[in-house]
Structures are given as C-alpha cells and as structure tokens.
Amino acid sequence: MIVLVLNCGSSSLKYRLIQMPAERELAGGEARGVGPPTASVPCIVHRSNGKRTMREVKMPDHAEAFQQVMKLLLENEDHRPDMLGHRIVHGGSLFTDPVVVDGKALKKLEKTAGLAPLHNPPAIELIRACRKFYPELPQVAVFDTAFHATIPACAYTYALPLKQAARLGIRKYGFHGTSHQYVTGETSRFLGIAPERFNGVSCHLGSGGASLCAVVNGKSMDNTMGYSPLQGLVMSTRCGDLDPAVVLKLLHHTHGSTIELEKILNKRSGVLGLSGDSAEIRDVFASVLNSSDPQRRKSLTAEVYLWRLRKYLGAYLTLVGKADAVIFTDSIGENVPLVRWAVCADMESFGLKMDLEKNEKPGSLPADIAAESSMVRILVVSTNEELAIAQQTAATLSANGGRK
Amino acid sequence: MNVLVFIPRLYTLKAYLFSADLKREIFRSSINSYRDCSRLCSSLMELKKKVLHYADHAGSGPPVLLAFRAPFGGSLFRSPQLVDSQSIKNLKSLVTSSPLHLPALLNLLRLTGEVFKDSPAALVFETSFFVDLPEREHMDALDIELIGSLGLRHFGYHGIFHQAACDQLIQQRGLAGAAVRAKTISICLEPRPEVAAVIGRRPVAVTSGSTPLEGLPGASTCGELDPSIVLALARKPGWGPDQINRTLTQESGLKGLTGAQEISLPEVFTSSKNNCRLAREIIRYRILLACGSSKAAMGGVETILFSGRYARLGKRLGPWLAGKLGTNGNGQIGWRLFTRPIEQVIAENALILAGSGKPSKRGYSA
Numbered sequence: 084m085i086v087l088v089l090n091c092g093s094s095s096l097k098y099r100l101i102q103m104p105a106e107r108e109l110a111g112g113e114a115r116g117v118g119p120p121t122a123s124v125p126c127i128v129h130r131s132n133g134k135r136t137m138r139e140v141k142m143p144d145h146a147e148a149f150q151q152v153m154k155l156l157l158e159n160e161d162h163r164p165d166m167l168g169h170r171i172v173h174g175g176s177l178f179t180d181p182v183v184v185d186g187k188a189l190k191k192l193e194k195t196a197g198l199a200p201l202h203n204p205p206a207i208e209l210i211r212a213c214r215k216f217y218p219e220l221p222q223v224a225v226f227d228t229a230f231h232a233t234i235p236a237c238a239y240t241y242a243l244p245l246k247q248a249a250r251l252g253i254r255k256y257g258f259h260g261t262s263h264q265y266v267t268g269e270t271s272r273f274l275g276i277a278p279e280r281f282n283g284v285s286c287h288l289g290s291g292g293a294s295l296c297a298v299v300n301g302k303s304m305d306n307t308m309g310y311s312p313l314q315g316l317v318m319s320t321r322c323g324d325l326d327p328a329v330v331l332k333l334l335h336h337t338h339g340s341t342i343e344l345e346k347i348l349n350k351r352s353g354v355l356g357l358s359g360d361s362a363e364i365r366d367v368f369a370s371v372l373n374s375s376d377p378q379r380r381k382s383l384t385a386e387v388y389l390w391r392l393r394k395y396l397g398a399y400l401t402l403v404g405k406a407d408a409v410i411f412t413d414s415i416g417e418n419v420p421l422v423r424w425a426v427c428a429d430m431e432s433f434g435l436k437m438d439l440e441k442n443e444k445p446g447s448l449p450a451d452i453a454a455e456s457s458m459v460r461i462l463v464v465s466t467n468e469e470l471a472i473a474q475q476t477a478a479t480l481s482a483n484g485g486r487k
Numbered sequence: 488m489n490v491l492v493f494i495p496r497l498y499t500l501k502a503y504l505f506s507a508d509l510k511r512e513i514f515r516s517s518i519n520s521y522r523d524c525s526r527l528c529s530s531l532m533e534l535k536k537k538v539l540h541y542a543d544h545a546g547s548g549p550p551v552l553l554a555f556r557a558p559f560g561g562s563l564f565r566s567p568q569l570v571d572s573q574s575i576k577n578l579k580s581l582v583t584s585s586p587l588h589l590p591a592l593l594n595l596l597r598l599t600g601e602v603f604k605d606s607p608a609a610l611v612f613e614t615s616f617f618v619d620l621p622e623r624e625h626m627d628a629l630d631i632e633l634i635g636s637l638g639l640r641h642f643g644y645h646g647i648f649h650q651a652a653c654d655q656l657i658q659q660r661g662l663a664g665a666a667v668r669a670k671t672i673s674i675c676l677e678p679r680p681e682v683a684a685v686i687g688r689r690p691v692a693v694t695s696g697s698t699p700l701e702g703l704p705g706a707s708t709c710g711e712l713d714p715s716i717v718l719a720l721a722r723k724p725g726w727g728p729d730q731i732n733r734t735l736t737q738e739s740g741l742k743g744l745t746g747a748q749e750i751s752l753p754e755v756f757t758s759s760k761n762n763c764r765l766a767r768e769i770i771r772y773r774i775l776l777a778c779g780s781s782k783a784a785m786g787g788v789e790t791i792l793f794s795g796r797y798a799r800l801g802k803r804l805g806p807w808l809a810g811k812l813g814t815n816g817n818g819q820i821g822w823r824l825f826t827r828p829i830e831q832v833i834a835e836n837a838l839i840l841a842g843s844g845k846p847s848k849r850g851y852s853a
Contacts, residue, residue, distance in 0.1 A: 236765060236768070237765070237768035237769050237771075237772040238772060240744070240765065240769055241709065241711075241712055241713075241716065242704030242708075242709045242710050242739050242740050242741075242743060242744055242766075242769060243709055243712075243716075243734070243735075243739050243743050244734065244738050244739060244743035244746075245743060245744055245746065245765075246746075247734070247743075251719065251720075251723070253716055253719065255713070305776075308713075309712075309713035309715075309716075310713040310715055310716050310719070311713055311715035313713060313714050313715045314712075314713035314714065314715070317628040322627065322628045322629055322714065323628055324701075324711065324714075325627055325628075325629070325696075325701075325714045326627070326641075326696030326697045326698055326700060326701035327700055327701065327709060327712045327714070327716075327717050327735055328696070328697065328698040328700040328701070328735075329627065329629075329637075329639060329696065329697050329698070329701075330714045330717040330718070331717060331728055331731060331732060331735075332637060332639075333633075333637075334717070334721055334728055335728065336633075336637065339721075339728070341718055341721050341722050344718060344721075345718055347629070347630070347633070348714055348715075348718070351630055352628055352629045352630060353628050354628075356628060356629050356630035356631065356633070357626070357628055357629075357630075357631055359630075359631065380631060383622060383623070383626065386622070386623035387622075387623050387626050387628055388628075389623075390623040390624065390784075391628075393783050393784070394692065394780035394783050394784055395780070396783060397779045397780050397781075397782050397783020397784070398776040398777070398779035398780045398783070399776075399779070400779065400783075400815065401775060401776070401778065401779025401782065401811055401812060401814075402775065402776060402779065404811070404814050404815075405814055405815065406815065429786035430783065430786065431786075431787075431816055432782060432786060432787035432788070432815075432816055432817040432818075433782075433783070433815050433816065433817070434814075434815030434816040458815055458816055459815060
C-alpha cells in the first residue's frame, strides 16, 4: 500500500510517497512557486532512488502543481499511490480526528477556511483537484490541531466574555499536533512506557515555527500556540506572546491597517525583529559564539528566545507533575545542542540533569541525553510528520473499510 | 509626623490618615469623581479640615506627610521620591506611557500642593521594584526599532506589595549574605493579580507586560491572549479599537467568564455557583503555570508569598501550589501570607523616605 502525503503551503506543495506498513520513503519533493508569477522560477524539486532532479514548470495553482507532481511520480510504474493523505493546518472544533474526505467532509472542511486563511484554502482547493483528477484515490485529511482536542477547558478558554468568544470561535486550538503526537509515541516506545501512560513535555523547535506541548497520559493537555500559530514562543518571524494592549497600540501605529499589523506580528517580529538581519536563530547563535565582540542585539535575541522557552518548559513540567521525559525535536530541537543545554541548565529542581557529552553528540536518534542520575529523561527524537500522516491515513482508511 | 496616604483608583480617591508610628489608622475617607477638578478641590478642602480635626483629637497634631500611590513611574523612578519640580517634570514626561492614570495623579499633586501647603509629599511607585528587570524578561519579540519608538517594555504593576512582602520575609527570617538569594514566588492577589519571581530582593520575572492587561486574568481584564485574537476582533464589522479595548479591559476576566456584573476573586473561589467553576479553574490554572515559569526563571523555589487585598486566598492556594511545585526534586516549599494593607505599606515607605521611619516587621501570618 502506497500513501502520497501532501503538505500544502501558501505557495508550495511538499509531497512524500511512503510505502506502508514498511514505512519506506519511495520518493518526495517540493513544488515551489505555486500561484501567480514571481521573480523566482517555479519548479519541482524531486527526490527518488537517491537522485535529486529539478524540473521547471508553470503552476498557477495547487491543482496544477498536484497534476505535475503526479506526472513526475507516474514516470516510475512502482510509484503509483493507493491513497492520499493531506496535512491540514487547522481543523477548528469541527475535526478532532483524521477524516476520510467525502462530499460531506469536504463541505465541513470548507467551514474551516477562515481559521487559517493562508493554509486551509489552498489545501481545500487541492483536495477538490484530487477528487476531480483522481476520483479513484481515497483521501484522508489529517489535522495539526486534532491531537490538541483533549486540552481541557481551563487551558483552552481565554478570559473573554464566554458567549462572544464562543460565537466567534475564539479558543485555544494548538498546533504542531501531528509532530507532538508522533514524537511522544516514539519516546514511549523508546522508554518502554505504554503511550497512554506517558507524561512529559514535547518541544517542537523548528526553524520557522515552534511550540511546546504538555502531555499527560499520552494526551495533549496544553500547547504554547493558541487560537492561531502566532501565540507562545519566540519564532523566526512571529512574535509569540504579546500584551493585547500592545497589539492595540500597534493597530493605532498602523493607522488601523490589520494587513500591515498582521505583517508586523507574523513576518517582521520574532528572531528577525530582534536581531535585525536574520530570521534564523542558528545564525544568531553563530554570531554570538564566533565573534569576540558580539553585537548586543544578537546576544539579546538569543537570550529572549531561550528565556521564553525555558519559562514555558518550567510551566509545563509543573503542569505535568511527575514527568517521564522532555523531548526535543525538529530542526532546532534535533540539531542545536546549545538550545537544549541552555534550556535544561540549572533545572535540577524539575528533575532534569543533562549529560553534556551526550548532548553534544547524541548519535543516532532517538537518543537519551540525560545524565544517569536525572529523574526525568531528556530525549532527542526525529520528527517525521509525513510518516505520521501516512500512518494515520492508512489507519483511518482501514478503520473505514477503505471507503473512498 | 502623621501620614496622609492617597490611593487614586480609576474612579475614586481613597485617603487614609495614619499616626506617625503607623500603629493607628486615625481615619479614612473616599472621594468620588476625583478626576473632576473643581469637585476635587472642594473635597480636598473638606478632607484637610477632617485631617486637622482628627489629628488634633487623636493628640498627634500636625504636621502631616502626604504619600501618594503612583501606578506608573517608568524607568525614571527607581524608588520612592519626594514631590518637587524635578519629579513633577519627570512624571509629565511619562504621561504618554500611562495616559489613563498619570494626568489624574498630576492634577491631584497640584491640588494637594495648594490645599496642604508646606506639607512634604512623597510618591511611592508600583513599577519601581521592576525597573531593573532583566532585559530578556522585559523585552517583547518585536522589531527593536519599533520597541524603541513606542517605548515598550515590561513592568510589574504591584511592586509595592511584592517588595514589602519580600523585604519582610528577609527581615523576619533574619536572612543575610547568601541567604538573601532566597528564591521566592510572590503572588499579589488584587483585582488584577500578578505573579513575580524574586531572588532575594531582585525580581527576575513577572506576569504583567508593557501594561497590566497582560498576564493573569483580572476582575474584568482578559490577561494573556493570542495576539491574533485582537486582529480577528479588529476585522469584525463594527469593531473599532475602542470597542476592543472596552471588551478586553471592562467586560472580560472573571466578569466575562461568569457573566456576573461584578465579581471578585474571593467570590469566585468560594461560590458554589456553576458559572464560577470554570472561572475558578482558569485562574488557578494560570497561576499554576505562572508559578512553574517563575520556578524555571529562578532554578527552583523556596517560598511562596501571598499579598494584596485577597492575600488570605493563599490559604487555599498555598498548600496546593507548594505540592505541585515540589515534585521532581525541588525541596520543601513554604508559603506565607503578607496581610498588611497597601496604604500602610505606602505610609511606611513615605516615612522612611522622609527620614522618620524604619521598616516594619509586622504583617505576616503563616
């Protein structure tokens, strides 16, 4: 059984062809420059059998990008997918589990478009195209918010007028759920704990977005992201937590332009806003570590980034209580020992003690980098959202008797 | 010297007269609509008559030291200050950062100066305690140039309580030297509650932001929100900045969650009504997370202090929080209540500034 996993960005389409249940990647790649023409040339970067090729093609929309990807895949007879798994960023309160996409589900899905205006509409457009061009392929939608459906009311409710908030759909949804769920499962297996008994904190630290998730008995209890992926940690270009009065002040500053304000908060803040010239925290660390006289602005960026991360880790470890592990994953979490060290240093009062050598060289993942005496294990785990989506797609279809 | 303490709130001005030894509150008074200049002037004249009468009756007589609670002093006021032309000039320069409170305070200072001629006056600031908050704590992750041009930085807004509670903990326990690095979580239970992490006498983290709106939910204030929510509200037809501001500051928090017209923290904690249950769970949950963050900021915690007008709720929260924070290797955590009222703390601060007082050791119950 072969699953084609599709991850639709605002101007890109990432894909991964995975053979199940062997969990073997057959091919993968990314269609770039989807949408109206820009200065960069639209192309598909394709990986297969250890080879990487690039093909220039016009892709005015995601439907066309999908057809071009299928054309590429079908050049190899063994690369014909049996089913499609879609990553959907926001399922709102309507979707708390993966769903087989039929006409009814598609209609319901359309109602979530406004919750993630950059991501959900192209993903829905893609699903429609898949139904039109490949009606024989069953499709499953897997939601980034679904894992967080177990967050209790005291954590998902903002202190706003209740009825108004409910009417406007304002509540914490949480994001990165597919990744948090996947690494939590991997960690449980690694530690020999039943997944439904695992307690800990998962730190998904990507180079773009980042979030922490408190997990109790295998279920999400809280996530640093909220109503949108803007809340929480300092991210590459997103501000994370911000005083609501400051947002109002900024609205005044932009003369009431919500478009401009959204740009400020989503595209010009975070690491980029603080450092002034780079949205990549690894550049900032390199600049601080490799310069004998680092700019104050750079060291401040690193301090603010790490400080907020540390405070959230403390909050969630307190919430979890007796934790089994703290998990670090995604590009920063897996590859930047400095971040793991800075966040876990002087945290013995939470039961965390790191083995510094193991942290520097964790070896093959998953790896336990905690000291022997640490009460709570510290793990570095590779996330694989595409594989998680493939697993959930296969499982959902199997549970539905392969329904199209 | 007797001390007359002024506490300006949003709509009312509270005044308290204390004897010089602070052992007696001689009388208290409340002035409504004090933002109305002409009414305030006549109310202050009345107040002066009462002050003279009661002080004379109590045998403590004039002169009187005036002490004002100042809600905001920015980075310019690092400690209590005597009112003089320079402090007035500095306060005026901060008006844009605190437009709701400072103009009224400046007006009050001017009129009390006219009514209580020759009485020295002191300003005691809620923000002074937080002036030296570490940069990593007081910075938002915004464009630094924007932060500079808008004058954004985090403060705590209950510094008078936090400082008094931490000072007395240190004095009462006779701590000195290394012990002054005691790791304390200071929880101020006021209508806008606030949690601060304090090492010795130095705050290292606080829940409030550039304004007191950020952080824990208050009686009618929303506390922490996803910034996108403000954006989403701004995009709703008919929702302008004033409507959003009104909703977030006057219709949210405990009021918004319970649907009650007016409700206090103790009512939420003691009520068996259904509409209070969720509000209670939310506030407890947010306090727990704030305490966990504070513990991480300090690398551990030894004592939890409760202060503010609802400090006694600490009896409910203290054992629970100490238990939650004590798992996974933190040592034993103690908790204490600091029950002195704000007016007495302000009076004491003013007397010390005027050179005729010394810190009190009273005010704790365990």
